[in-house]
Amino acid sequence: MLTPEQKYLAGKLRNPDADNEWKDWRWQIRHSIRDIETFEQLLDVRFAPDEKTALMETVKRFPLSITPYYLSLIAREDFRNDPVFKQAFPQAAELIVTHYDMPDPLDEDSDSPVPGITHRYPDRVLFHVSNTCSMYCRHCTRKRKVGDADFIPDRQTLLRGIAYIRDTPQVRDVLLSGGDPFMLDDQTLDWILGELRAILHLEVIRIGTRMPVVLPYRITPALVAMLKKHHPLWINTHFNHPREITASARQALAMLADAGIPLGNQSVLLAGVNDCPRIIKRLVHKLVQNRVRPYYLYQCDLSEGLAHFRTPVSKGIEIMESLIGHTSGFAVPTYVIDAPGGGGKIPLVPQYLVSWSTHKVILRNYEGIITTYKEPDSYEPVFCDRNCDACKLSLNLEEASECEATGLQKLLADYDDAISLVPRDNDRYQRRTLHKPNEETTS
C-alpha cells in the first residue's frame, strides 16, 4: 500500500504500475531526483531566482540525489522545516568553508595502506566498497568523495583491499562502507563477502548502510537470503529522526533482524534536524521497538560544507543527560566525537563521578541523588607479566593474538616500562636532543 503522498509522486513520475514499480529499488534509483527543477516540479514549489542559482552552484560541488521514496516523506506544507528535506536537499550554506573545516577531517586517506582501506584501530578496518549512494546526505562526512567518478572502486581495487585484510592477521573485524555497500548488486556483494569469509582470522563482518532509511525496498528477500550465508554479519544503519521509521522501513528492519543480523544505528546530531532531547528519545524508542540497538550518536564532523549543521558539544551532553537512567540502557547510544586528525572516536559522557577518597567514591545519579560507593577494605593487586600459566585467575588464553598495548593502556600495563607519553614536538624534549644529540629522548 502506498501512502497518498507516494501515489501523488508516482503519478507525477508517470508511473503506470505504481504499486509494483514504486517498490522496485532499481526503479527508485532510476527515478531519483538529481536536479533542482525536478524537485520543484514534483513538490509543487518554486525557488526565487537568486536562491535557485545558489542551489545549482551547490549541486555542482556536492551532488544531489533523492529517491522518490525518501522524497515522499517530506511534509510539503512546511517543507523548509522538514527534517527529511534538510538532510536531502542542498543549501547554499554548504559552499561556506570556515577556518576549521577540512576536506578529510578524519584523515581517512592518511591511514590508508591500500586504496579503499582505512586501517586506524589495531584490530579492525574500514573497507570502502562503493562510492555512490541512493540519497546523498547533505551532512555526509565524506562529501569530498561520494559521487566522484575518480573514487569508484573497481574489481582490482577491491581485490587489493581483500588481499590487505588477508595479509594482516590482526584484523578481526571488517566494516564495509562507502558510499553505500548496498548500491552494489547482490552478486558482487556476495562475492566480496565470500572472499572475506574465507579469511580465517576474520571474526566478524559489518556493513554500514542507509538503505533501510532512504530506500527500504533495497532490502529484498533475495538480498537477505544472500547475507544470511555470511554470518556472523552485523549491520549498522543511519536513522536520524523518528519520522524516518515508516512502515516500509520497519518491514526492511524486520527482514534483516529475522535473518539473525544484529542491527545497530548511528545517528548524527544535526542542528535543525534532531538537536532536541525529545526527538532523540522518540527516535531511540522507535529503534529498539524495531530491534535496532542505538550504537553511536555522532557529533557532526568538521568536514567542509557542514558548518550550518553543527551544534555545540553541550547539546550532545544535554541529550545524553536526558537518556542515561531515564530510559532502557540498551536504548542509549554512545555519544562520540570522531577526532579531527584521525584520532578515532572519543566517547563523551556527562560527569557522574563527583569525588573520591581512599575509602569511598562519591557519585551522582540521573535524578541528582548524591551517593557513595564503599571501596573494598582489602584487595590484592595481581602483577600481570602476561604469563597466564602462572596466574591464579586460570584464564589461560589459547593462542590469543594480542596487540601490543598502546596509549594509556600502555602506561597502565604492568609488563610495560613506559612511564609517560610525550608529544612528538614537545619543546623541552627537543631541547634535550639539541644539547645531548646522542641520547634517546622518548621510549
Ligand SMILES: *Cc1c(COP(=O)(O)O)cnc(C)c1O
Ligand atoms: C568508526 C570506525 C571504525 C569502527 O569503529 P567501532 O568503534 O569499532 O565501531 C573502524 N575504522 C574506522 C576508520 C572508523 O572510522
